[in-house]
Amino acid sequence: MILPNNIGLDERTQLARQISSYQKKFHVWWRERGPTEFLDRQMRLRTPTGAVSGVDWAEYKTMRPDEYRWGLFMVPMDQDEIAFGDHRGKKAWEEVPSEYRTLLLQHICVQADVENAAVEQSRLLTQMAPSNPDLENVFQFFLEEGRHTWAMVHLLLAHFGEDGVVEAEALLERLSGDPRNPRLLEAFNYPTEDWLSHFMWCLLADRVGKYQIHAVTEASFAPLARAAKFMMFEEPLHIAMGAVGLERVLARTAEVTLREGTFDTFHAGAIPFPVVQKYLNYWAPKVYDLFGNDGSERSNELFRAGLRRPRNFVGSESQIVRIDERMGDGLTVVEVEGEWAINAIMRRQFIAEVQTLIDRWNASLRALGVDFQLYLPHERFSRTYGPCAGLPFDVDGKLLPRGTEAKLAEYFPTPRELANVRSLMQRELAPGQYSSWIAPSATRLSALVQGRNTPKEHE
Numbered sequence: 520m521i522l523p524n525n526i527g528l529d530e531r532t533q534l535a536r537q538i539s540s541y542q543k544k545f546h547v548w549w550r551e552r553g554p555t556e557f558l559d560r561q562m563r564l565r566t567p568t569g570a571v572s573g574v575d576w577a578e579y580k581t582m583r584p585d586e587y588r589w590g591l592f593m594v595p596m597d598q599d600e601i602a603f604g605d606h607r608g609k610k611a612w613e614e615v616p617s618e619y620r621t622l623l624l625q626h627i628c629v630q631a632d633v634e635n636a637a638v639e640q641s642r643l644l645t646q647m648a649p650s651n652p653d654l655e656n657v658f659q660f661f662l663e664e665g666r667h668t669w670a671m672v673h674l675l676l677a678h679f680g681e682d683g684v685v686e687a688e689a690l691l692e693r694l695s696g697d698p699r700n701p702r703l704l705e706a707f708n709y710p711t712e713d714w715l716s717h718f719m720w721c722l723l724a725d726r727v728g729k730y731q732i733h734a735v736t737e738a739s740f741a742p743l744a745r746a747a748k749f750m751m752f753e754e755p756l757h758i759a760m761g762a763v764g765l766e767r768v769l770a771r772t773a774e775v776t777l778r779e780g781t782f783d784t785f786h787a788g789a790i791p792f793p794v795v796q797k798y799l800n801y802w803a804p805k806v807y808d809l810f811g812n813d814g815s816e817r818s819n820e821l822f823r824a825g826l827r828r829p830r831n832f833v834g835s836e837s838q839i840v841r842i843d844e845r846m847g848d849g850l851t852v853v854e855v856e857g858e859w860a861i862n863a864i865m866r867r868q869f870i871a872e873v874q875t876l877i878d879r880w881n882a883s884l885r886a887l888g889v890d891f892q893l894y895l896p897h898e899r900f901s902r903t904y905g906p907c908a909g910l911p912f913d914v915d916g917k918l919l920p921r922g923t924e925a926k927l928a929e930y931f932p933t934p935r936e937l938a939n940v941r942s943l944m945q946r947e948l949a950p951g952q953y954s955s956w957i958a959p960s961a962t963r964l965s966a967l968v969q970g971r972n973t974p975k976e977h978e
């Protein structure tokens with residue numbers, strides 16, 4: 520059966536044959552490494568229509584997850600000239616130029632690898648789904664991450680010959696967290712074992728996905744740009760699932776904290792604010808690592824090849840960026856031209872974006888009279904990659920004096936706190952019901968604030 524597509528697959532017999540042979544292997548991977556329950560449950564799921572506008576690209580249908588069919592979709596380029604880099608103004612490439620073949624192959628493999636990894640690391644969440652709408656959301660996430668794999672596999676099979684076939688198969692062999700054959704990026708080897716981790720992941724890592732995918736939406740290699748543009752339709756929902764999910768956690772915790780008069784809310788069925796903060800401290804640095812090294816040669820190469828650039832970045836020589844550089848057991852700050860700091864620019868745009876959300880939540884918490892403020896740890900904190908790797912920076916980006924490194928452990932959840940979170944994660948799938956630790960889907964912190972300010976007679 521031919522895959523749903525808007526790329527004219529029925530006229531491309533050789534590609535169609537390769538795709539259908541890959542499809543069988545992909546389904547084996549999905550059965551072994553994807554979600555194992557609820558595949559035959561009716562849910563409201565969105566699926567692409569094949570249209571390419573931002574409104575009608577998808578439709579919602581009541582269907583079973585095992586009826587979803589991963590498809591190949593692209594959005595045409597707005598312009599066919601290369602937009603930036605050394606080849607700016609020349610015609611965009613429909614085939615991979617030999618000089619950039621390895622660079623592009625590696626880039627596409629990494630993008631594809633994270634998609635499968637995201638499914639593997641969160642596959643057990645169905646066991647503790649806090650409500651029906653959340654269960655539907657996590658299936659939407661599983662299915663669309665799978666579709667993103669297809670978006671990249673399409674490029675591998677159509678443009679990279681035998682190497683593409685080999686790399687597409689390797690995607691089904693590497694396994695998140697497997698010490699012998701792990702996923703390519705470190706952060707994707709940590710399981711999201713509970714829903715708070717999953718929300719952190721969608722809030723942060725899917726947002727990195729948005730930055731990484733957006734960065735290639737004008738790529739000089741036109742098929743990559745077209746695939747990325749379609750992925751950009753899908754990604755915002757994943758980020759919203761994380762942001763809204765976390766806000767619902769905060770809303771429930773706020774209610775319980777105010778009612779009980781203590782931050783120690785586990786016994787009352789809510790995740791304490793300090794524990795939410797510790798989860799943020801755990802996931803944020805792993806996600807910062809996903810942007811790569813600050814002064815990365817490969818990113819410079821991708822930029823100069825016209826393949827990848829940060830949002831609003833023109834690459835003028837006058838744009839000077841301060842980045843960290845490793846010096847023995849410490850750092851020095853150096854000034855470099857923007858095109859040598861692509862990853863740092865993207866990471867800082869990302870941090871600023873997340874910070875605006877946190878500021879908004881903090882404003883609501885203050886308005887509610889909750890004496891707790893969340894923070895986003897500094898970009899140097901707890902990094903395992905880049906110039907700060909392994910250096911004991913605290914959450915404010917200050918280097919801890921020698922001998923006090925043990926203090927870092929205080930920023931992360933203790934085994935007991937993790938166990939307490941896990942014990943709250945009870946599956947709740949009765950219609951209209953939610954597990955104790957999370958507010959209903961429609962609840963927002965801001966709405967709680969409004970509710971508090973509404974005089975009784977107006978309620």
Ligand SMILES: [Fe+2]
Pocket residue numbers: 634663664667728
């Ligand atoms: Fe994705």
Ligand SMILES: [Fe+2]
Pocket residue numbers: 664725728754757
């Ligand atoms: Fe995603």
